[in-house]
Amino acid sequence: MPNQVYVLDSSGIIGGFFSKKLPNFTTSQVIMEIKDLKSKIFLQSALEDGHITITEPTKEDLNHVEEVITGSGDILRLSDVDKQVIALALTLQKDDMSPTVVTDDYSIQNVLKIMKIPFKSVLTRGIEDVVGWIKFCKGCKKIYSPDYSLTECEICGSPISRKRKKK
Numbered sequence: 235m236p237n238q239v240y241v242l243d244s245s246g247i248i249g250g251f252f253s254k255k256l257p258n259f260t261t262s263q264v265i266m267e268i269k270d271l272k273s274k275i276f277l278q279s280a281l282e283d284g285h286i287t288i289t290e291p292t293k294e295d296l297n298h299v300e301e302v303i304t305g306s307g308d309i310l311r312l313s314d315v316d317k318q319v320i321a322l323a324l325t326l327q328k329d330d331m332s333p334t335v336v337t338d339d340y341s342i343q344n345v346l347k348i349m350k351i352p353f354k355s356v357l358t359r360g361i362e363d364v365v366g367w368i369k370f371c372k373g374c375k376k377i378y379s380p381d382y383s384l385t386e387c388e389i390c391g392s393p394i395s396r397k398r399k400k401k
């Protein structure tokens with residue numbers, strides 16, 4: 235049985251999600267997408283505690299993802315960072331790991347489906363053994379950092395709700 239790991243895209247990190255039981259991986263480009271201070275602080279402590287490891291996909295796996303995306307017609311909706319996240323899952327598989335990608339991005343999920351790579355959504359299903367909690371907009375479903383201080387969504391003005399995850 236291969237080692238279970240998680241691959242986080244930026245929605246996972248902004249949502250404050252990582253597993254304390256299983257290793258979590260992400261790429262340096264995902265890290266660079268994290269702009270807001272609260273998420274950066276969260277990320278920094280997760281990196282220092284060794285819960286999240288930054289690693290990069292191989293060129294070969296990136297090329298493979300390009301081919302699949304081109305074939306699926308999803309090419310326009312995926313950023314370079316998105317492709318890196320998917321390719322990283324392939325790279326980890328070759329290292330005898332069994333990655334589950336944590337993402338709320340439907341285009342990424344569609345490509346993962348095609349490639350038969352497991353994924354979990356931060357908002358709709360969640361991960362059973364993650365720690366922490368998230369805030370999210372009841373209207374537009376935008377994810378906020380757990381430390382977001384306002385009670386209304388900055389995008390649509392709907393109430394912000396909070397969801398604590400089970401251990």
Ligand SMILES: [Zn+2]
Pocket residue numbers: 371372373374375376387388389390391392
């Ligand atoms: Zn909203």
